[in-house]
Amino acid sequence: xxxxxxxxxxxxxxxxxxxxxxxxxxxxxxxxxxxxxxxxxxxxxxxxxxxxxxxxxxxxxxxxxxxxxxxxxxxxxxxxxxxxxxxxxxxxxxxxxxxxxxxxxxxxxxxxxxxxxxxxxxxxxxxxxxxxxxxxxxxxxxxxxxxxxxxxxxxxxxxxxxxxxxxxxxxxxxxxxxxxxxxxxxxxxxxxxxxxxxxxxxxxxxxxxxxxxxxxxxxxxxxxxxxxxxxxxxxxxxxxxxxxxxxxxxxxxxxxxxxxxxxxxxxxxxxxxxxxxxxxxxxxxxxxxxxxxxxxxxxxxxxxxxx
Amino acid sequence: xxxxxxxxxxxxxxxxxxxxxxxxxxxxxxxxxxxxxxxxxxxxxxxxxxxxxxxxxxxxxxxxxxxxxxxxxxxxxxxxxxxxxxxxxxxxxxxxxxxxxxxxxxxxxxxxxxxxxxxxxxxxxxxxxxxxxxxxxxxxxxxxxxxxxxxxxxxxxxxxxxxxxxxxxxxxxxxxxxxxxxxxxxxxxxxxxxxxxxxxxxxxxxxxxxxxxxxxxxxxxxxxxxxxxxxxxxxxxxxxxxxxxxxxxxxxxxxxxxxxxxxxxxxxxxxxxxx
Numbered sequence: 208x209x210x211x212x213x214x215x216x217x218x219x220x221x222x223x224x225x226x227x228x229x230x231x232x233x234x235x236x237x238x239x240x241x242x243x244x245x246x247x248x249x250x251x252x253x254x255x256x257x258x259x260x261x262x263x264x265x266x267x268x269x270x271x272x273x274x275x276x277x278x279x280x281x282x283x284x285x286x287x288x289x290x291x292x293x294x295x296x297x298x299x300x301x302x303x304x305x306x307x308x309x310x311x312x313x314x315x316x317x318x319x320x321x322x323x324x325x326x327x328x329x330x331x332x333x334x335x336x337x338x339x340x341x342x343x344x345x346x347x348x349x350x351x352x353x354x355x356x357x358x359x360x361x362x363x364x365x366x367x368x369x370x371x372x373x374x375x376x377x378x379x380x381x382x383x384x385x386x387x388x389x390x391x392x393x394x395x396x397x398x399x400x401x402x403x404x405x406x407x408x409x410x411x412x413x414x415x416x417x418x419x420x421x422x423x424x425x426x427x428x429x430x431x432x433x434x435x436x437x438x439x440x441x442x443x444x445x446x447x448x449x450x451x452x453x454x455x456x457x458x459x460x461x462x463x464x465x466x467x468x469x470x471x472x473x474x475x476x477x478x479x480x481x482x483x484x485x486x487x488x489x490x491x492x493x494x495x496x497x498x499x500x501x502x503x504x505x506x507x508x509x510x511x512x513x514x
Numbered sequence: 515x516x517x518x519x520x521x522x523x524x525x526x527x528x529x530x531x532x533x534x535x536x537x538x539x540x541x542x543x544x545x546x547x548x549x550x551x552x553x554x555x556x557x558x559x560x561x562x563x564x565x566x567x568x569x570x571x572x573x574x575x576x577x578x579x580x581x582x583x584x585x586x587x588x589x590x591x592x593x594x595x596x597x598x599x600x601x602x603x604x605x606x607x608x609x610x611x612x613x614x615x616x617x618x619x620x621x622x623x624x625x626x627x628x629x630x631x632x633x634x635x636x637x638x639x640x641x642x643x644x645x646x647x648x649x650x651x652x653x654x655x656x657x658x659x660x661x662x663x664x665x666x667x668x669x670x671x672x673x674x675x676x677x678x679x680x681x682x683x684x685x686x687x688x689x690x691x692x693x694x695x696x697x698x699x700x701x702x703x704x705x706x707x708x709x710x711x712x713x714x715x716x717x718x719x720x721x722x723x724x725x726x727x728x729x730x731x732x733x734x735x736x737x738x739x740x741x742x743x744x745x746x747x748x749x750x751x752x753x754x755x756x757x758x759x760x761x762x763x764x765x766x767x768x769x770x771x772x773x774x775x776x777x778x779x780x781x782x783x784x785x786x787x788x789x
Contacts, residue, residue, distance in 0.1 A: 248647070251643070251678070253670075253674055254670075254673065254674065254677075256667075256670035256673070256674065258632075258636065258666075258667045258670060259636045259639070259667055259670035259671045259674055261636075262633050262636030262637050262639075262640065262667070262671070263636050263637070263639045263640035263643065263671070263674065264640060265636075265637050265640060266626070266636065266637035266638060266639060266640020266641040266642075266643070266644070267640040267641070267643060267644045268640070269625070269626070269637075269640070269641060269644075270571070270640075270641055270644030270645065270648070271571070271644070272640075272644050272647075274640075289630060289633075290633065290636070290667075293627060293629075293630055293633060294626075294627070294633055294636075294637055297617070297618070297619070297627050298618050298619065298627060
């Protein structure tokens with residue numbers, strides 16, 4: 208995802224001289240270095256000082272610049288939250304926040320480095336667009352949409368080598384959900400890179416005779432309720448899947464959407480249940496330990512609906 | 515201080531008090547502390563701006579980081595032509611365009627939304643950086659409180675401004691020695707503003723914060739420097755009303771009936787003007 212993000216940012220910077228790259232001592236790898244080399248006067252490292260980076264981005268945006276602030280998601284969101292709220296969102300300023308290592312993707316460093324409440328915290332901020340791409344190609348589409356949207360955007364990025372799950376040439380439209388697998392028994396709705404585990408869970412369930420539809424939602428705010436309600440129409444069993452607390456994230460969004468629309472369906476929310484993550488290791492290890500790998504998701508769905 | 519500036523600032527104090535009193539709430543002491551600084555920037559050729567073209571890219575910008583002195587900012591913005599006397603007088607009344615803290619969406623001329631302390635210098639860093647990138651020669655000014663410098667983000671911004679070589683950025687420290695509940699140097703005791711700002715790579719000057727000529731002279735000296743600069747303006751919180759001066763009790767308070775008599779006497783306000 209990071210390569211896609213930096214590649215897209217470079218394309219945007221080529222196209223528009225107002226595009227800036229701000230970091231708070233983040234940014235690793237060849238593409239990051241290449242951006243700095245190609246656009247030295249548009250790259251600013253504000254040091255380990257997220258609040259200042261976010262507020263300075265707001266100041267830059269008041270003068271017509273388009274800053275993309277790239278840094279670790281938990282520090283960007285939690286430490287600089289009031290700066291995002293007051294300095295960016297209150298003015299609807301054109302700042303793009305790129306939260307890297309979101310969810311559990313910095314698996315080895317534990318909960319201080321995980322962002323498992325960022326969607327909940329940010330989605331209540333007026334005017335802030337929230338994008339949660341699932342794959343590298345979808346990151347490209349989200350970066351383009353973020354640039355084209357004149358207002359604040361947060362993009363929730365993983366930092367592992369996330370698999371590409373969409374076919375080449377797939378017509379990405381982040382504002383519309385994607386159907387990855389069709390099924391008639393339950394409808395699984397996923398956001399972010401955990402989509403690969405959701406698809407894996409659907410395959411496990413299929414072996415047990417349960418055909419699951421798998422839908423990916425990458426734009427969490429504004430949430431395209433009409434699109435999702437149309438796609439889940441007829442399902443009585445709905446599952447939300449996210450690398451996030453079950454409160455306030457995708458699960459919360461769906462609960463509100465279903466209630467607002469007066470739809471009676473059983474919603475089972477999979478994620479972290481009022482807890483921080485447990486364990487250390489590779490992403491696959493920590494997902495397993497927290498019940499968020501394909502096996503864990505399939506097991507929870509069977510327990511919820513079939514046992 | 516010239517007789518003209520003296521009279522203008524007396525008139526502004528009077529207007530600020532009447533408006534705040536009628537509105538039912540204001541940080542009067544902070545307004546009176548910062549008044550001559552704001553007056554110098556907006557009304558004594560401290561800055562380049564045009565209320566007829568408030569979005570002019572090459573304008574100088576001002577950020578009131580200590581947002582609670584908003585009523586004083588509105589008073590000089592009113593004189594500068596950004597809002598009418600009638601609009602100013604409607605402060606905090608139904609349909610008012612201006613509130614207790616500056617909000618960018620309320621009024622052209624308010625360059626940053628402030629109120630939560632410790633934000634303004636960072637936003638000013640972004641503005642000054644954009645001006646530097648665009649090469650227009652425009653400048654950014656920001657007014658900080660000395661109590662506000664207890665916020666850690668101020669020092670994040672201070673480090674970034676000097677690292678980025680923002681010579682077009684000037685901060686003015688409204689150094690009145692008081693915060694909401696106590697003296698600043700009795701709350702967090704190591705103050706040493708000159709040494710601190712110098713250590714963070716800033717040019718430091720000191721002046722009487724109630725003397726517009728002295729403030730202007732310092733601002734003019736900023737024109738040939740390579741580093742961000744800070745003007746430590748020694749001020750008196752509540753300046754102009756004897757019972758309010760240097761007393762933290764007045765941070766966020768309007769006078770009672772007995773105190774009002776003193777305000778009226780010292781600011782030359784009539785009963786009719788308070789109706």
